[in-house]
Amino acid sequence: MDTxxxxxxxxxxxxxxxxxxxxSRAERRAARAExxxxxxxxxxxxxxxxxxxxEIVTLVRRGEKIQAIKVYRxxxxxxxxxxxxxxxRLVRR
Structure with missing residues (x-):
């Protein structure tokens, strides 16, 4: 039984x-295709x-990233x- x-x-x-x-393989493929x-x-x-x-760029420059994300959404x-x-991506510009 134990076996x-x-x-x-x-x-x-x-x-x-x-x-x-x-x-995970499918997720990697999807990410690559994206x-x-x-x-x-x-x-x-x-x-x-x-x-x-x-407006979004202004928020990013002021350091208000969370608000910028909300406005973008x-x-x-x-x-x-x-x-x-x-x-x-806007921050890295």
Missing amino acids: AVLFLTCVVILGIAALRTRR RELDLVPGHLGLRDEVPRLD EATGADLVEAEEAVD
Whole structure:
């Protein structure tokens, strides 16, 4: 009985590890595809116009990053992660 429980536990643990590996591989692929797609507009000479960009830049320059993220989200409908990444790009300019 103890051997069967041990075997079953090992099978479950190995199954979970395999699923996590597949998921992380898929996440890496998706991230790479997203980065490549982000390069397309620049390559084509297209600029993504951000509403209220002047206000967002002013907030960033004043060190009000959280407020800048909030304004970016309101203006574009972006989720939190996307807005934070966009504001971080503005900081690096």
